[in-house]
Amino acid sequence: MKFEMRRFFILLLIPFALLTTSFANAADRVAEFRGTGNTTTAIFRVESPWVLDWRLDGDFDELVALDITLIEAKSGKHVGRVLHTKRKGNGVKLFKSGGLYQLRVSSSLARWTVKIDQLTREEAKLYTPK
Secondary structure (H helix, E strand, C coil), X not given: CHHHHHHHHHHHHHHHHHHHHHHHCCCEEEEEEEECCCEECCCEEECCCEEXXXXXXXXXXXXXXXXXXXXXXXXXXXXXXXXXXXCCEEEEEEECCCEEEEEEEEEECCEEEEEEEECCHHHHHHCCCC
């Protein structure tokens, strides 16, 4: 009976150990934003390098749209357009400048998710644009 209980706990702990190990090597999540309309996100601080990971979904194939602009939070200065698409999908964009930012998001007939992940320099070297 003791052997079976010990075996049970070992089998129970293996997935947990694997799960925590995989998260230890993953990028650090700085912020995550979701929505269905237009918004300016909360301010987030990120160091260089970092990745913006976006996803666009909707009920229609051709009528969706997503536009994301990066804004310098203190001054409100337009840093640049990050994304403009009229198709469902997802992608990532690598940034090499840290700072205090906000995103201005405009969407039409869409559900969107944007994740901001802090990378290490080693992780950034592995990044290859599609």
